[in-house]
Amino acid sequence: MTTAVLITGASSGIGRATAERLLRRPGFTVYATARRPETIEDLRTAGAQVLALDVTDESSMAAAVRAVEEQHGSVGVLINNAGYGEYGTIEEAELDAVRRQFETNVFGFSRMIQLVLPGMRAAGAGRIINIGSMGGRVTFPVGGYYHATKYAVEAITDALRFETAPFGIHASLIAPGLIRTGFGATAARSLAASGSAAGPYAELRAAADEQMAASYASPVLAAEPDTVASAVEHAATSGRPRARYTVTPAAKAIVQSRRFLGSGLFDAYLRLQFRK
Template identity: 70%
Template sequence: MTTTAVLITGTSSGIGRAAAEHLSRRADLTVYATARRTETISDLASAGARILPLDVTDEDSMLAAVKTVEKHHGHVGVLVNNAGYGEYGTIEETGLDGVRRQFETNVFGLARMTQLVLPAMRAAGSGRIVNVGSMGGRLVFPVGGYYHASKYAVEAITDALRFETAPFGIKVSLIEPGLIRTGFGEVAARTQASSSIPDGPYAALAAANEQQMRTSYDSALLSAPPQTVAKTIAHAVTARRPRTRYVVTPAAKALVHTRRLLGARTFDAYLKLQYRNAA
């Protein structure tokens, strides 16, 4: 049985942790779970994962992680680019330093990890790259414009990468989760609170958005546990012919389809109904 080395970024919580746990159960996979602070993922070793430090905003850290996997396996068999978070706030009020930090993780970290694993993948004539994007790369909600921009960037990078690497036997898939019950919502709410100006021009919109996020993430109909995404990632990792895109959760599929059908003006009208308390 051929063993495939799977390197997953951002496994300290949420989707990344669930994916590491799920994939570690397979005997044909060697899973490398990573995080900036390895003490946050030490328990994943008992699930069968190998533990590596990895900060996708640090060049030396990324190089070291990839070289470790290549030393033991020749090449990274599968790279799961999962690390990411949401920097929320209105376009006017959100500090660009925070936006830059988000893009370093969500976009440039993903791009650099991809660059680092590709030479050995090409030499081996095989490999897979699974990028964890978001339904937020297909549609936009207010107060999340900069986060959505990072996920739109992941969409573009993934589409170009899929075509460019196909001749070398490398398969590329994009995972587009909807609302997943992880710590993402809390981080988004915290960054929104830090960027919003109390009693400012967008105060009502920010309050309405916070209520929308809280209600949506608490809904069993609109959200799903991270294990749902982990199973989808596993399919992208192991299927003989993985899909190019996987939209995860029925609600996400409905929203993406609705946005495509409605067009911008009608979708804006829909959003006004959702945020009517912001008026």
């Protein structure tokens, strides 16, 4: 029997790259999911099972997990990938938009874990791979609420890893740096809509927008989605999966810089980066 892999948010970016990579690996049945399954019909053609799954909808999540369990007994690997970035300053961000972001990035993410764990415990095995971000270790201006969701992913994964180990279940965190997906464009749109052009944070938001565009265009700072998919594959297949995978050299350098510089020096670095 093959291992069932359930991937949330497989319509683009990291989720799609992960589905494509694992479809090439023997021993897996890949369940690719998206809110609109018609966007991933090409993955069906490539050999994936395609399901509708919206991580903000309880019945949708439960139905997807149930469909996998009916065929395989349990979800063998959950790849918790669905998420996005809602950007804006702490003062100006619309809290309804912030709540929607938490609903996807934290509560939907958590509910998927809750739904797959009973089957994994019964099977005595399973892997949960949570896609976080270097933004769960480092915080940049105008992204505070997004970073808060990724700090939550870090905390939940750390607790989960300890809680589920006695049942033969491994939990790993994938913490990518800048990855060339639709994430940057979504973040930029939300940032542009988050405040007035004449508002008190207008210069900061403009500087952040320029910084974001330059960073995602950089061949040194940004990487392709398959770089992350490779780390996910290791977490899914290794006999000793790591607790945490920080992906891209730039992400590793930034996380370590924040750790060693401390708040004062890191804030000074940010002032140089986010000024016009």
